[in-house]
Amino acid sequence: MPMARTFAATLVGVRGYPVEVEADLSDGLPGLTFTGLPDTTVVEARDRVRAAMVNAGASWPNRRITLALLPADVRKAGSRFDLAVAVAILAADGAIPVSALAGVGWIGELGLDGRIRSVRGVLPAVMALARAGIERVVVPVANAAEAALVPGIDVRGVSELRGLIGWLRGESPAVARFVADPTSAAGHPDSGGGLDLNEVVGQATARRALEVCAAGSHHIFMSGSPGAGKTMLAQRLPGILPALDDEQALEVTAVHSVAGALADGGALVRTPPFQAPHHTASMAALVGGGSGLARAGAISLAHRGVLFLDEAPEFQPAALDALRQPIESGHVVLHRSGGAVVYPARFLLVLAANPCACGAPRDRDCVCPASARRRYQHRLSGPLRDRIDIRVDVEPVTRADLMGAVAPGESSAAVGERVTAARAAARERWRDYGWATNADALGRVIRSRRWRPDRWALDPVERALDHGLLSARGYDRVLRLAWTVADLAGHPVPDAGDVGEALFYRTGRAAVAA
Amino acid sequence: MSVDARPALVEEEVLIARAYLGRVAEPGSLAVAEMIEECGPVESARLIRADDVPDEVRSATEARRASSDGRADLEAGSRNGVRLLVPESPDWPHFAFAPLYRAQQLRLTAWTAGALAGRYGGEPTVPLGLWVAGRLSVAELGLRSVAVVGARAATAYGEHCAAEFGYGLAREDVTVVSGGAFGIDIAAHRGALAADGPTVLVSAGGLDRPYPAAHRTLFDHVRESGLLVSESPPGAAPHRQRFLSRNRIIAALSAGTVVVEAAPRSGALNTAAHCRLLGRPLMAVPGPITSAMSAGCHALLRQEMEPARLVTSVADVIEEVGRLGAGRDPVDGRASSEDADAGPAGSGLASAEARRRTYDALDPGARRVLDGLPARGWVSEDGLAIRSGIALPEVLRAIPVLRMSGLLESGPAGHRLVRPARSRPG
Numbered sequence: 001m002p003m004a005r006t007f008a009a010t011l012v013g014v015r016g017y018p019v020e021v022e023a024d025l026s027d028g029l030p031g032l033t034f035t036g037l038p039d040t041t042v043v044e045a046r047d048r049v050r051a052a053m054v055n056a057g058a059s060w061p062n063r064r065i066t067l068a069l070l071p072a073d074v075r076k077a078g079s080r081f082d083l084a085v086a087v088a089i090l091a092a093d094g095a096i097p098v099s100a101l102a103g104v105g106w107i108g109e110l111g112l113d114g115r116i117r118s119v120r121g122v123l124p125a126v127m128a129l130a131r132a133g134i135e136r137v138v139v140p141v142a143n144a145a146e147a148a149l150v151p152g153i154d155v156r157g158v159s160e161l162r163g164l165i166g167w168l169r170g171e172s173p174a175v176a177r178f179v180a181d182p183t184s185a186a187g188h189p190d191s192g193g194g195l196d197l198n199e200v201v202g203q204a205t206a207r208r209a210l211e212v213c214a215a216g217s218h219h220i221f222m223s224g225s226p227g228a229g230k231t232m233l234a235q236r237l238p239g240i241l242p243a244l245d246d247e248q249a250l251e252v253t254a255v256h257s258v259a260g261a262l263a264d265g266g267a268l269v270r271t272p273p274f275q276a277p278h279h280t281a282s283m284a285a286l287v288g289g290g291s292g293l294a295r296a297g298a299i300s301l302a303h304r305g306v307l308f309l310d311e312a313p314e315f316q317p318a319a320l321d322a323l324r325q326p327i328e329s330g331h332v333v334l335h336r337s338g339g340a341v342v343y344p345a346r347f348l349l350v351l352a353a354n355p356c357a358c359g360a361p362r363d364r365d366c367v368c369p370a371s372a373r374r375r376y377q378h379r380l381s382g383p384l385r386d387r388i389d390i391r392v393d394v395e396p397v398t399r400a401d402l403m404g405a406v407a408p409g410e411s412s413a414a415v416g417e418r419v420t421a422a423r424a425a426a427r428e429r430w431r432d433y434g435w436a437t438n439a440d441a442l443g444r445v446i447r448s449r450r451w452r453p454d455r456w457a458l459d460p461v462e463r464a465l466d467h468g469l470l471s472a473r474g475y476d477r478v479l480r481l482a483w484t485v486a487d488l489a490g491h492p493v494p495d496a497g498d499v500g501e502a503l504f505y506r507t508g509r510a511a512v513a514a
Numbered sequence: 515m516s517v518d519a520r521p522a523l524v525e526e527e528v529l530i531a532r533a534y535l536g537r538v539a540e541p542g543s544l545a546v547a548e549m550i551e552e553c554g555p556v557e558s559a560r561l562i563r564a565d566d567v568p569d570e571v572r573s574a575t576e577a578r579r580a581s582s583d584g585r586a587d588l589e590a591g592s593r594n595g596v597r598l599l600v601p602e603s604p605d606w607p608h609f610a611f612a613p614l615y616r617a618q619q620l621r622l623t624a625w626t627a628g629a630l631a632g633r634y635g636g637e638p639t640v641p642l643g644l645w646v647a648g649r650l651s652v653a654e655l656g657l658r659s660v661a662v663v664g665a666r667a668a669t670a671y672g673e674h675c676a677a678e679f680g681y682g683l684a685r686e687d688v689t690v691v692s693g694g695a696f697g698i699d700i701a702a703h704r705g706a707l708a709a710d711g712p713t714v715l716v717s718a719g720g721l722d723r724p725y726p727a728a729h730r731t732l733f734d735h736v737r738e739s740g741l742l743v744s745e746s747p748p749g750a751a752p753h754r755q756r757f758l759s760r761n762r763i764i765a766a767l768s769a770g771t772v773v774v775e776a777a778p779r780s781g782a783l784n785t786a787a788h789c790r791l792l793g794r795p796l797m798a799v800p801g802p803i804t805s806a807m808s809a810g811c812h813a814l815l816r817q818e819m820e821p822a823r824l825v826t827s828v829a830d831v832i833e834e835v836g837r838l839g840a841g842r843d844p845v846d847g848r849a850s851s852e853d854a855d856a857g858p859a860g861s862g863l864a865s866a867e868a869r870r871r872t873y874d875a876l877d878p879g880a881r882r883v884l885d886g887l888p889a890r891g892w893v894s895e896d897g898l899a900i901r902s903g904i905a906l907p908e909v910l911r912a913i914p915v916l917r918m919s920g921l922l923e924s925g926p927a928g929h930r931l932v933r934p935a936r937s938r939p940g
Contacts (some may be wrong), residue, residue, distance in 0.1 A: 202896060204895075256858075281885070460914060460918075463918050467918045469914065497879075497911050507917075
């Protein structure tokens, strides 16, 4: 009995899984039945594929068609299977040779006119097929560059069903293998979006704090009146972070692809992403979720980049609290009735807030009572504030600064060089432990005799503990910061000055124990 | 012994004689000590070996008179990195043992009664010699050191306190002296080692055989950065009398003794007794009144004759022991006891004297930053860097230091100088 089998791929979170697509034609009431836990969109393929095939000049078999998407017990969702379904049916019906299907994966959505349309998540899907040993994939033209990011795979980009059928029958010239444009495949390693740090006027302390933040991957909290420049500074943080390496770039591109956030042209994302969700964002928008199979949230789109939460105290407390787990583990697990989906979420957190709810333009204009200020600041939960290593106050720019009395600050490129060098030093140091940055280092190890700075260097921190300026947890954090400050200065071991500066970043101007 | 005419190096025959004497006589034998005082160590050794001695000396030395002449012990010592320190040595801590020497000279009748000799582990005599190993300078022992002692069967509370005290004292550059035993002793030593501070371990047995054996690693650590001390020669086993007599060494090598936890009949009370006999401050840490392990401490606090002083923190200990060296920063931000103008806790800088001392204690970088603060008003970190002309990183690192010294305060608007309080009339 006529039957055909070929391959497609499904996505669970950011990971792709190969799917076998089988089409079987038999006697019985004409119609198309899906098996394999298809969702509504997949079932709707029945009508899409039928119209597309007919409009592409093929005939729709008037038989009972059974379509299996295997493994049968994994949910399938989306329109990405359209192309594979159409091809399987055509082959089962004898309209195209069955041999054309062997060892090929098909991804694409079908328009009613036979157009083959792009879909999300092509990169992880193709990676999954490559892992399964598939050597050739046929994808929509717009997704070809993205598919070609997977090393060693033969990519064919197609734009409509009619041409595809002609190719497979041997009636038209074959679709050529897609060759990536070398410049676009390499990505753009320059700073994000053309924003440069030297555009920030004054703010020497904040710029320095940003540098330390980038060099050691320390989360940072900026406090300052509206218009002081917190947003400007945060936006320039990706520009001083090192470019993503190959593995990180694939990770980030996969996430963005799945979320449908990849720029057209399918280039690998090389610059650390920047996400700035508005404070009215729901928990699902921030962390991930939504009905059905969970979608990536802002924290996953900020993976390997920067998550900037401006007006942090205005966010829903529950949403902010939900950040704590991903900050610790670097990923977020979203549970659904159909199973759990894991999205990566290793980001640099930048929180910004006004010192007070009244939002006065200069701090001295704020006349609110101290209790009101404290209440506003405590809307950020203790545990979340505790994970912030650096606290810095951002003052509004003075007239002297604006009128150019102070020399302009360094460019992102100059700062970025120091950051990259510091990160390299840290990675080398923690190589045996498998940590990439100072922020990853375990407290137990940092405090151990081997890595502890000598007692003269530690003296400021010990005294801070005595004076109640620092908590025991803050002690560990200051040690990590001290290593970063030392790395930036090129010191092999933190000295008293490095530790002192680190202590300043952790305690800032606050009166309470850091 | 004459204190002023000391030879630069100790002659070998003196060392050999003293090694022999140390093996022959139990520590705390007044008769032997007096004989050495009269005839000198070399002659005393000869006489004892020849059995040409008064009765009271004979009874103290009969049993081991015929043992080797001390060379073997010295060799065993040098094999293990242990040397014999004798009163003739240039670095003998005369200051530490001065009260014992006095007591020995005066033959204080209470002790020669002998009845108490058993309780104190022998009469309070100056050691005939001390076997030492380690890095610390012996000569300064007793000047800036505190003994932290207590029960072997300590509770978690006691061990915590001992470790905290050890750590805190070491951070203040005070040497922690103890006996290396289970419980309080080892907790105190560990606390001091954790702060990379100096610690002295006085052992009851020979230094080549760490006792208890489980503390071998501790002994090694102390030897590396502190000092091991024993009255017993290498190879000697620790027995009960030696435990008691070594307690007098612990008490003598420190400027004061803290008993952290002790049961009513604990050996730590023996150390406490020696401390009082030496006329040095005795301190005790209180505990739950339901705890048997604190009952000894509570008894010390309650006794009528010179009760122990109650201490709850390292600051208390340092206050009790008095000026352990000049020019130190006040611990915990409180003014030292001699600062008569000190305001309430936290405003210890009320007096100009205290302010000046604190200012002098600052490192030059912090001082420059302080001098760069405007006389009045708040300034941001950037503003301060521009005003003072100091590089921003230096300004940043000075700010916490100045805050903790009480010379600068921080707030939402930045930082400002803390003005000295106006002196009150009258």
